[in-house]
Amino acid sequence: MFTFFNSDTLWIGTNMRIFNQIHDELDTRHIPYRYKVKNELGQWAIHGSLRGRTGSIGNPSEQMYQYKILVLKKDLEQANFILSNIQQLDN
Template sequence: MITIFNRAELFLTYDLSRFNQVRDTLEGAGLDYIYRSKDLTSPTMWEGLCGGSSRGRTGTFGMNDGAWVEYKLYVRRKDLDWARAILRGI
């Protein structure tokens, strides 16, 4: 089981297709992983308390169309070097 105490960040991207490619590669190699996605246009807790999100106030002007969601992949800290070696091949 991968927990916050034994995990290491392996990969960060804003591209869903690249995220899926890396995820499929890890699955094919038999590596356990977890991932987190974060919608960068959604309100934070503080913004929610103050009423609305930054997108609601300012819109999406100036934001890259492909960079609205952040994807992070984590593996066990002890498997990090192995996972990096696997990803060098793709």
């Protein structure tokens, strides 16, 4: 079970391709994980959302969502190794 005390953030980013690579690799190696997706333009302020007040012109659509992957602290070292391999391939 994932809680604030026994999990840690592995990766935060806006690139959906890298997000998919990471969670596919974690699935392949049977490392439990959770993910959260946050709509950056859908945040509510005093009078409506950010996109509702300012519009979305000029904001790249690929950066509209922020992805966050969490793993258990006991699996963090192995997950970081996987992440470093994916980042090397991406460069």
